[in-house]
Amino acid sequence: MTTTLAVDCMGGDHGPRVTLVACRHFLEAHPEAQLLLVGAPAALAPLQHPRARVVAATEVVAMDDAVEIALRKKKDSSMRVAIQQVKEGQAQAAVSAGNTGALMALARYLLKTVEGIDRPAIASGLPNAKGGATTVLDLGANVDCTEQHLLQFAVLGSALVSALTEDENPSVGLLNIGEEAIKGSEMIKKAGELLRAAGSAGDLNFFGNVEGNDIFKGTTDIVVCDGFVGNVMLKTSEGLASMVGGFLKQEFARTPLTKLAAVAAYPVLAAFKKRVDHRRYNGAALMGLRGLVFKSHGSADELAFEQALIRAYDAARHNLLDRVQARIAHARPLLVGADEPAQAQPQPVTTY
């Protein structure tokens, strides 16, 4: 069966200039894939391909548009139309590099959350010292979480990782400030109990508490945390990586001699750079919705945007939605919160 992605080609900092190049590369590398290119037909004309079809949308959600604008005013935006394709079954996943807050709000509005899940979460992989990726969620969609939400994130994250890798039983760590079960806030302790119960029931492979350094060590396949902590963690990591990269550059640029050393070390530095290249980890999943939506970084270049397409494609063809449903059905007895009346409206999502 062919898998079709709906691509918001107008979103992100660069729009079609980047998205179309990425789409072409993606199509060449994936002979079974089909794309729906969503946006202004004139802007999308440069990409002619037998497995790509343009779906017209007259508006574009700007990177700084308020969520309300995206939801209530721009009803024919490329972002909205792309998600609509998923809703209507024309595509199995949507991908956008646009404004995170707008994407989350539109996805939630159009697709709704899966039964058993209160709130969608943002999940993405971060490179780890084992050479793999650690999937962390939530990265910023939910600033105030209960223990029930963390359990839901663990279920969603397990479905995502099993869809993207061969591993049907990925391990889950609870982000805490100490390995001992007595550490952390009351909410975290309760989340630990709930996750342990889910582990005992065979709903997921719960490892126990992990600390911040375990994310990059790769102690577990999945790390769950509330969206405030996850977002701070992610942005701090970006800041540190950028500082360290800058320092290395400065030291090699200091004198003619160090510049010569940079030439000698070039292949090593290039290999190093490739290994820590954040573009390879682009493509966050909006989890917990009745349809697949993937978010690319707004500043993504061709290589990075293609990674987001690949991630969405792999998730779709490995039936991520079915896996989510199956895992929720299995964990149903523990997922109590989701049947209760909706809680206070969640915060608008952050600019992940």
Added chain:
Amino acid sequence: MTTTLAVDCMGGDHGPRVTLVACRHFLEAHPEAQLLLVGAPAALAPLQHPRARVVAATEVVAMDDAVEIALRKKKDSSMRVAIQQVKEGQAQAAVSAGNTGALMALARYLLKTVEGIDRPAIASGLPNAKGGATTVLDLGANVDCTEQHLLQFAVLGSALVSALTEDENPSVGLLNIGEEAIKGSEMIKKAGELLRAAGSAGDLNFFGNVEGNDIFKGTTDIVVCDGFVGNVMLKTSEGLASMVGGFLKQEFARTPLTKLAAVAAYPVLAAFKKRVDHRRYNGAALMGLRGLVFKSHGSADELAFEQALIRAYDAARHNLLDRVQARIAHARPLLVGADEPAQAQPQPVTTY
């Protein structure tokens, strides 16, 4: 006036083997300083110095001792005796590389918090891209914080940075998941209002919200956050730095050719390593107590432990305690929470 430090020479992973060497270097570099070397006299005999005096203590708090052991059983521990020197005015600050939880509990029990401050906080500097340090607090003493606590951290952090640098008006950022004032949890929004009010009243130099990446960018001199977020941020940074360092090492060790490149690049790599050397940032302040206590990393080597001594010495001779008092007096109208009855007993501190 001479400044005296009480040094817990038995604490940390290495004990006197490291602490005594660091103390000797410190004394040589600081001709006005006096040290009280606290611990087993036999173990401390190797360091004979006219400005160092041994204060005997028969017990040692082990790195894995429970807080209760340190508080109730080992009443003649080197850690406790060192803090006692501060309480009795024999020393102006205590320094220990021992167990953080025990140190915080003992310091709090013996010294008490300053009037106007509910809970002590752990503050430390992290290197930033501007070449300076960003002081972050709390790094793990308080897992559940109110907006009042974040205001108190801002006041304490401002006093610390003004004591350690020439800057009498250091800037304070509130760690959040977006720059806009509407971002974050309800508590963070209220903290933002309180900090803005304190800024308007001239109590501190409030910059506004900052994000995780701003810590390493050096956007503000001080960043305040709750201890859960601060601890996760710190440990994540340690994990990322360790992974990146490991990758760099692996790439240079890959083949005979890359090993040759490492030789050519050696001076550059050494300069780079020095720049990101976490030992230079060793020495966290336990803030908000009626006496100065500094915490070294347990694994500190001679260079790192000496940094903690220098930090404590600088804070003491620049009257950190007076600065804290003065800032609290100034901010008194906004520091309402601290006059209320004590809240629920705070969590045991984490192993920062």
